[in-house]
Amino acid sequence: MLRKRERPGVEITEITGDAGRLPRQTEKNTAGVAIAAFLRHIGSDQGVAVTLHKKMPLGSGLGSSAASAVAGVFAINQLMGNPLSPADLLPFAMEGERLACGSAHADNVAPSLLGGFVVIRSYQPLDIIRIPTPDRLYCTLVHPQIEVNTKDARHILKKEISLQKTITQMGNVAGLIAGLMQADYALIGRSLVDVIVEPVRAILIPGFGEVKVAALGAGALGCSISGSGPSMFALSSDADTAAGVGAAMQARFAHLRIESEVYVSGINRVGPVVME
Amino acid sequence: MLRKRERPGVEITEITGDAGRLPRQTEKNTAGVAIAAFLRHIGSDQGVAVTLHKKMPLGSGLGSSAASAVAGVFAINQLMGNPLSPADLLPFAMEGERLACGSAHADNVAPSLLGGFVVIRSYQPLDIIRIPTPDRLYCTLVHPQIEVNTKDARHILKKEISLQKTITQMGNVAGLIAGLMQADYALIGRSLVDVIVEPVRAILIPGFGEVKVAALGAGALGCSISGSGPSMFALSSDADTAAGVGAAMQARFAHLRIESEVYVSGINRVGPVVME
Secondary structure, eight states: OOEEESEEEEEEEEEEESHHHHOOOOOOOGHHHHHHHHHHHTTOOOOEEEEEEEOSOSSSSSHHHHHHHHHHHHHHHHHTOOOOGGGGHHHHHHHHHHHSSSSSSOOHHHHHHSSSEEEEEEETTEEOOOEEOOOEEEEEEEEEOOOOHHHHHHHHHOOOEEEHHHHHHHHHHHHHHHHHHHHHHHHHHHHHHOSHHHHGGGGGGGGHHHHHHHHHHHTEEEEEEEETTOOEEESSSHHHHHHHHHHHHHHHHHHOOOOOOEEEEEOOSSSSOOOO | OOESSSSSSSEEEEEEEEETOOOOGGGGHHHHHHHHHHHHHHTTOOOEEEEEEEOTTTSSSOOOOHHHHHHHHHHHHHHHHOOOOOGGGHHHHHHHHHHSSSSOTTTHHHHHHOOOOEEEEETTTTTEEEOOOOOSOEEOOOOOOOOOOOOHHHHOOOOOHHHHHHHHHHHHHHHHEEEEEEEEHHHHHHHHSSSSSHHHHHSSSSHHHHHHHHHHHOOOOOEEEEEEEOEEEESSSSHHHHHHHHHHHHHHHHHOOOOEEEEEEEOSSSOOOOOO
């Protein structure tokens, strides 16, 4: 929640739900940094008090740092009378990611801000493509109670990829885009295959292979790592299947004595909204 | 042209337009191999006499070996009463490519056989995805009078690609598929960028950079190497521009004292047809 105040500057006045783990200084908080970048851009010295109600697990691969940054820029844009379009807010939200993981990437802030599936075609210049989302598509997210640091998960990636794997993965990317745009669920499933990043990062998630098998066995179209992990996601073509997939994944983690939280949801197509 | 004959076996009885360069032995000719593979598959010992009228330059990057293989399997399927669908003919046409360049790839035979744009998502199992083609899309092909051996052009490719380039190229692939499916010509243009293969193979084409600049300057959406070269292709959103692009590219090659042939065409959406 944002409130205008007389004294210039962005101040984080309260954070709840983070067990005291998030930094309170504006310049070390992803929402604070994003809001300050926005205000600099529009040339405003408006004072702002920020209250952050964190309702997502941290370090989960669910994009919690991005969620704060996006909420921040969306709210400050509203507060200032919407001078910018949602897409124009992206660079400021990306500043939050620069703080959180060392690079101003848009992997999480672009879909958070715009809703639905997006492709980041290019950063120089920034070129974000919105991909139409099939009507029936449900996401299961399972967050096991283990923590993976985003920076670590980036560091273990190989810097060189074989030409063969690159070709395979380009085929999967093309298939996924075509599948989404044609609402071809079988094609979405066949294309939800990651031969580059998943095999490396899966090592950091105990039981990854078994849990994935459980998800597919319960009817998921596909299953992989959410962000840099340890959360895993699965897509299903109906809500009941998505719930069953979540139960199956959670049971498999439980078998390995790993507690987990399950979230099942349709695809948000609109990005953030003002709640009151 | 195929004719049934009494004696079993596939015989190449005549080839025109190849200046005597193509092998006449069935097992060394891409059409002969493809036809024989088809007949083996359907368990027929039908005798066939093949006449090949080659109307494409060889070693051009235009897929001339694929054209013969596709023509062969399409014709023999017709001759035998169409026991197989066009898509089912692919594996036999791919046997022609195995002969021509050492690997049974579908880069050229899949679009030749099915028409339009196709994605080869996977070989194991074979998964070919047809991508809807925008109504207005024209191709300019320029074949400079220099020869590049397909096997050489494959060998100079780097075996390892940086993760950064892989990510960039996946963005371009996604953008191209979305651009084609939404008939977003600007997006098609921005996405017709190849950071992996083009920079390596362009070295084999004298003047590549200048010719590409000429194509874009004349209004092409994008321009790159056709197959393994030395032919270059450009896409345009109308026929007049496509013709102008061809003239500009040819002029640039001429400036470098390289003669070239220009072909301008819409996109074939149906694959091969019976001509009489």
